[in-house]
Amino acid sequence: MNSRLRGLPYTVLAIVFLAIMIFPVYWMLNASFQQGGSAVSSSFIPTDFTLDGYATALSQQSGNLGTSLAVSLGTVVVSLAIAAPAAYALAKFRMRWVGVVLFALLTAQMIPGIVIANALYTVYTDVHLLNSIPGLILADASASIPFAILVLRAFMLSIPTSLIEAARVDGAGQFRAFVSIVLPISRNSIITAALFSFLFTWSDFIFALTLTTSNAVRPVTLGIYGYLSGNVQSWGPVMATAVLASIPAIVLLIIAQRYIAAGALGGAVKS
């Protein structure tokens, strides 16, 4: 009891630090329930509480939110389908070039998105992938595939080889062993990779900005940018959209905390 009490001043100090750090998140939430505009500042608590911001945001952005969701889920599927077998191969097969492939993946993560966007725009024009959900999924996977391979491989290295060999002796092919042994054991790291693929894609701005030219396919990040590039008259709807766009991150941080923490460390490779 005594030692717990002695820690309390640090708890108070930590809360102060945290309050400063997440004040902008509070402000986003707070301002989303107010009118607030170029001539009216938001008050510290929503005294003139209104849901008008959300009504406007939903009427203008629900299609964009749907687009973001479709692109993000698609990217998760594509990324895992490509990354999981590759991670397994890089972890468990005695192959030449493993070092080269890993080096390529690490380097790939360093390539600025604008470089990829620049080149993809010209290619996408030719193959008619501009303004399309599959086009965005493939481009967004460039952020998550190298990350997913590295995170999954790090875990798969620790799977005992004898476990896989046992299945092979029982007659399972390489593919069967992968699906029925390796994937179930790797469940947690797969969840981590999937969560981050989702968050990377949901937050994607650069590919949304460069690989769409019409209003046909518009992720919500572009919806927010659309507000910001004009002169904002009323901040309520903008903040409400920002809140809606932040929900996946906040929900995942709360319900999937340990996966997020694991990914944040794997993210040393990412960014």
Next chain:
Amino acid sequence: MTTAQLTAPEANALPADRGAPSRRHGRWREHAVQWLFLAPAIVYVVLFFAYPVVKNVLMGFQDYSTRTFFTGEAPWVGLSNYVTVVTGSLFSTTLVNTALFTVGSIVGQFVIGLALALFFRRRFPLGGVLRSLLLMPWLLPLIASSAVWKWILDQDSGVLNQTLLFLHVIPGPIPWLSSPDVALVAVIIVNIWLGIPFNVTILYSGLQDIPGELYEAASLDGATGWKAFWYITWPNLRSVVSVVLVLGVVYTLKVLDIILGLTGGGPANATQTLATDSYHRSFVDFSFGTGAAVSNILIVISLLFSLVYLWVSRRTVDE
């Protein structure tokens, strides 16, 4: 940490030719199956990383503009895109801005991140929960964060100016995002805020890896507080520090969302960096040739830091 992934997995690897070594055919088949696991990833990396880089290098030597999309012609122009970019009046501005933005962000993120990581190493009630909530700014979409900060930093009605005026810290409202003199500072402050969670997380895990006995032994020798930090924490944390710094630089060099969201590169190009300049040339002016030239310069700078990173991580493994 991740650097350890580079070590060869030989000891725990599956042999390709298990079972019947005499059957050549089966062994060949086994190898083919193994490559099938890797094939989709290799195809993807070639199409979405290798090809864009090569294409970008080529575009830098071409007159690639709106006309190209109609005529399909992109005449070779040698180094003229690079000459246009480097001799343009904007180039020195973007270079200086990129350097200031990167150095300012990294120093701020790292110093605050290290201080918080050291703080959270103490044991106190709710420490773990509070530390993980600190991650929140890192997970929000960058453009959503830009939106909030744009409202916080608003000259007339933003909460920052309102608060500073109320406390009489400043004589009049500061035009955070609309004055060329302070816009870069404002953008750097926001980027520091965004980078702190990442720095805290990595540095904290680095601190956890330092054995407690070292501190116990040192305290017997009278080394506590600053001395303990200087003689034990810092030397043991050095490799993690270099990884955090190099990754921070590579990440900051390519930042686009925050700057476009907050200032769009303005006012008067005060926050224009190599990354935003490349974007503007390619996707606003539709001058893909010069846009590619700028992003190639960016990629060379990133690559230099990536090499430093790989060199550092190799050295970490060797140690």
